[in-house]
Amino acid sequence: MxxxxxxxxxxxxxxxxxxxxxxxxxxxLRLLLESDMTLDDIKKYISKQDTNILRTLKELQDLNLVETRDKTYMLTSTGYLASRNIMNVLDNWRIVTKYYRCFNYHSFKKFPIEYARYAFVLDESERITATEEDYDKTRRLYREKIKDATNLKIVLPIYSKQYFSYIMEVLKNNDAKLQLVTSRNIYDAIKNSTFWDDFKELKKKGNIRLWVSEKDIHEIYLTLTDTYSAISFFYQDETFDDATFFWEKEFKAKTMLEHLFQTYKHRKSIKEII
Amino acid sequence: MYYNIFQRYIKSIQVVFEINSIEEDFNIIEEFEEEIKLYVNSDIRLEIMTSLFNSPSTLKLLHKSTGINYTSISSNIAKLESNNIVKKEKDYYYMRRQAAIKLVNLLLLEHNLLFLYDFENFLNNHQVKNDNIEILSLLPYMKNVDLLQANNINPDLAVETIQENMLSKGSVKAIAPMLQPNFEEVLEYILTHKSDFEVITAKNLSEYIISRVKDNLNDETLKCKRLNILQANSDPIKVSLVVSHNKVVMGLERREGNLNKSCVLVSHEELPVAWAYNFFKEYGCEEKITTLEDIVSESDGLSDGE
Incomplete structure (x- = not known):
């Protein structure tokens, strides 16, 4: 970290x-990520003089990022990995520009710095906020989206009776499985809540697996179900922002959201409670 | 009628969007080229930005902490301010969050490239291309990665390193394109200890492993907490991987198409380890999984019938 x-x-x-x-x-680099190409293939996409293109290809060959066989240019292994990681950074660039308000207004103080590489996951999401007429809008939607889940993965930075009741409801109704990452203070709040007996029972049955950090280090409320996903953040003053980013069933970044969850689980400061 | 035209219009957009993902990426490249240059083309600006990332500062303080001359600081910071990278409140300059995230992306990318260049001799003689594995576009920040090479003093170094990691405590995940030379020992160890082991193998290998687990089932010695045997998602790259909570060992296939059994990349760092767990997750097919419970109940069923 x-x-x-x-x-x-x-x-x-x-x-x-x-x-x-x-x-x-x-x-x-982007073109060769698509497929191996000859100079003529490249010229279909890039309207520059041959000498320019050839010089650039030569430069990339000197860096061992590109190699050539029978006048066909292709990425080497390092070229392939470099190109994919560059495209990831450019994608992050686009998304951070698009959602600059979200990034400027929320607190990321407790985020490990390397999570910046995950910024692109916000793409394809829809931001839902409560309105003056409909204060419960996001919570109702949250409940609706997780209702049919049989597998839940949650990073829980808050203890809210309302949110937690939705989660417990799913676990009981669907005999669902939950992987929960949280911090000691939230875990203590669950212990002191009316949900504790049910929680204990579900954990014993193997429906709940629990990872706890001693410190209050989570600044993200991340929920993944079999289909839908949701994220909320904290404001700069460290109060919870109810506005939630929702993802629909099929979206590109689903695997990456899973990975983000896994990186929380595998942080060294977090231990599984058995 | 208008509705139909509208529908067709929507459809045409979707098709174009799909075919032109190159064009879309070209647009991104063109759109952000100038902005990226603003970040990377000046060492002074990079130093100012990383300094402000740590804490807001005045021109005077920046001059003191970086040693860069005053006029250069003020002209560069004016450039950063007019491009919304920093903002000024009273006399203090603050890095904007969105700019900070962009900066971190660039710094981490530099580390990725340095890692690739460091290991280019090894990597470029081996295969890594696989468009289906998304985590390849998100290499971790890696320091202290070692390339272990077997030699005539220790010809089994790589194999031993893999095996040693397989016997680690806690959650162990392995991608095994072939059986370990000491497979029987490893299996016995896993079954008789409180292990938590998941392995991805080819179909024929997984059938063999399952049959060997059956032969080794013995209620008195069975202490294993979890043993899952998974099949790989279709058409994966051929790697051998073992990841435990504090170590990752990875071997690759040579360009000629055979697994290099004498050379492995090893890291003990937290980020490569977390990355490797994710790599494993993307590599395996959760629908094609056989658990220890499956094997136990199947062999119970057989003995009941006798």
Missing amino acids: VRNINEITLDYYDEVRYLLSSELRLKI
């Missing part, structure tokens, strides 16, 4: 600078 930006700062950023400051290099 990266806690401080000083851990990842370097004296030079020559590699990023070299690849990212040229539109042509980026475009060629």
Whole structure:
């Protein structure tokens, strides 16, 4: 986990600078990610002079990112991984620009720095907020979306009786399984709540697996069901923002949201409670 | 009629969108090229940004902490301010959050590239391409990665490293394109200890492992908490991987198409370990899973019938 930006700062950023400051290099890497190509294939997408394209290809070959066989250009293994990671960063760039308000207004102080690479998951989501006429809008929708789940994965940073009752309802009605990541103070609140007997029972039955951090380190309310997903954040003053990002059944970033959940589970400061 | 035209219009957009994902990416490249240059093209700006990322600061304080001359700081910070990367409140400059996230993405990408260049001799002689595995586009921040190479002093180094990690405590996940030389020992260890082991193998191998588990079932010694045997998702890259809570060991297939049994990448760091758990998750097919309980109940059923 990266806690401080000083851990990842370097004296030079020559590699990023070299690849990212040229539109042509980026475009060629992107094209070769699609398939191996000859110069003629490349020219179908890029209207630059041959000499320009050939020079850029030569530069990428010198870096061992591209290789050539029978006049066909292809990515090497490092070229392939570099291109995919560059495209991920560009995708994050686009999403952070698109949702800049969300990022500027919410608190990410307790987020490990490397989660910045997951910014793109917000794409394809729909942000739902409560309105003056309909204060319960997001909660009602949350309840609706998780209602049919048989598998739930949740990072829980708040103890809200209302939200928690929805979760318990699903577990009991559907005999659903829950993987829960939370912090000690929230776990204590559950213990002192009216849900505790049911919770204990479900955990004993194997329906609930629980991971707890000693410190209050979670600034994200992340819910994954078999189909739908939801995320909410905290404001800068560390109060919970009820506005929720929802994802529909099929979306591109689903696997990545799963990964985000897994990275919470596998953080060193978090232990499974058996 | 208008409705029909509208429908056709929507359809045409969708089709174009699908075919032109290259074009879409080209648009992103074109749209953000100038902004990215603003971040990466100046060491001074990068230093100012990382400094402000840590804490808001005044021009004077920045001058003191970075040692960069005053005029250069003020001209660069004016550029950052006019491009919404920093904002000024009273005399203090703050890094905007959205800019901070972009900056971190670039710094982590630099580390990714350095890792790839460090290991290019190994990587470029091996296969890694697989468009179905999304986590390949999200390499972790890696430091302290070692390439262990078997040699004539220890020809089994890689195999031993893999096996040792298989016997670790806690949750262990493995992708096994072939059986370990000491497979029987490993299996016995797993079954007789409080292990939590999941393995992905090819279909024929998983059938063999299941039959060997059956032969080894013995109520007195069975202590294993979890043993799952999964099949790989269709057409995966061929890797061997073992990840335990504090170590990841990974071997790759040579370009010629055979698994390199004498060379593995090893890391003890938290982020590569978490990444490897995710890699395992994407690699396996959860629908094609055989659990220890399945095997036990099947063999119970057989002995009841006798």
